């Protein structure tokens with residue numbers, strides 16, 4: 276893998292920090308939504324839980340068995356999401372995806388994942404929590420629409436594909 | 437023992453500037469290729485290539501001769517007759533061939549096939565599929581605490597309805613040598629045909645299919661320092677005789693009309709289409725390379741190195757081997773306490789150490805052991821103590837960074 280010696284270290288300090296002190300890991304929250312993500316290639320599984328009210332994500336937690344990359348990624352997710360609307364959460368996902376694909380710089384809070392874009396086989400690990408989140412977002416938006424029943428804004432979330 | 441392997445310079449890969457620091461510990465997946473093998477393939481492809489067995493001109497005739505000489509050389513290598521040796525693309529295809537051509541026609545609802553829980557998916561899925569399709573039963577033998585086939589249990593599972601037995605000579609995860617002679621003796625008493633998956637074992641010492649007394653023996657050239665693309669199926673002559681070709685195409689027929697076909701006899705009927713002569717030449721060169729070293733020197737070197745590997749890993753309290761007591765194995769599969777196996781491989785990769793992490797195409801075995809995945813370190817001729825020392829240092833660092841508080 277490391278033929279290109281310029282490659283960044285995968286396990287940087289920032290990532291290890293998240294791995295060792297993951298935000299939201301095994302935290303008990305009273306969640307309104309949850310989704311599971313699993314990686315068939317390695318058998319990793321994580322469950323993402325989310326408390327959503329008043330159009331905002333109040334708290335996020337996760338549990339499950341996974342590698343350090345996935346765990347750090349989930350920790351970053353838990354750090355970023357509280358306070359976000361469903362639409363903003365969708366934007367976070369797009370930013371992470373684009374960062375992992377090397378299409379754009381990582382948002383600063385997610386810089387720990389930066390090197391992953393250079394390790395294609397590990398991208399799936401970093402993606403896992405975000406894929407789980409992606410499953411929840413349409414539900415959040417649906418709830419939001421029921422509540423406020425409007426905002427005929429054009430960017431309705433056809434995120435799912 | 438030297439720190440560096442005396443055989444390392446036989447392999448060009450380490451002389452490439454990108455690989456000066458390469459520590460390759462994944463030989464159970466595929467062996468690196470010695471220069472003599474690359475050279476043999478290059479020579480053939482550059483100066484002697486033609487379609488074998490078909491052309492009436494000089495170049496084609498000499499390609500045919502190369503293949504047939506190869507057949508004799510490889511047959512001798514495993515104690516088979518030339519008329520019992522089929523070239524296949526690899527172990528996977530060899531096993532599928534036996535499943536489809538030999539076992540399928542003999543199978544019915546009341547029958548059973550016996551395998552072990554340690555099989556590589558290549559020696560599991562074909563049998564699983566046959567059983568699903570025919571309604572036959574797939575019986576699975578478990579392992580001894582040392583990670584070897586439980587022969588007593590096997591003996592109990594074989595009965596009058598057992599129509600086939602397929603067992604690996606050496607598991608690609610556990611690495612211990614299964615008592616295949618004893619297994620074949622048991623099966624012979626009940627007239628049950630046996631296939632031995634020799635993908636791992638063929639590089640571990642001399643194999644004699646007549647001593648083992650199996651009906652089929654399969655292996656791949658690339659786990660024997662040869663190229664990918666050429667494997668071998670030994671099939672006893674009387675088995676070959678009763679088998680119909682499975683994959684159909686050119687070169688395997690005596691006569692074809694639009695309403696029917698008469699196939700040739702002998703091993704060639706399982707080699708439809710054009711032969712991969714370059715890969716076959718590579719395999720012969722690999723076997724010659726091993727003959728040049730000599731089995732006794734090769735095995736002595738690898739045994740000593742393996743002993744060192746197991747001892748060094750044994751000194752690391754956070755390394756938990758999958759099975760105890762497989763110290764004779766030329767590989768070690770383990771878990772690193774508190775660290776996901778993919779992270780172990782990722783960290784080692786950071787130090788340019790190549791190991792395998794995951795289920796190694798043996799998911800049921802990991803399930804049997806109560807695990808999802810493991811890290812596998814496996815040795816080849818190019819490895820020396822230096823590699824194991826680097827592995828140990830990198831493992832310590834991995835544990836320190838990812839697990840220790």
Ligand SMILES: Cc1ncc(COP(=O)(O)O)c(C=O)c1O
Pocket residue numbers: 464465526527528529556558559604606607608633634635636656797
């Ligand atoms: C025990 C065993 N059987 C079968 C195979 C399949 O070999 P190939 O991929 O060369 O067909 C392997 C390779 O990993 C193996 O280790």
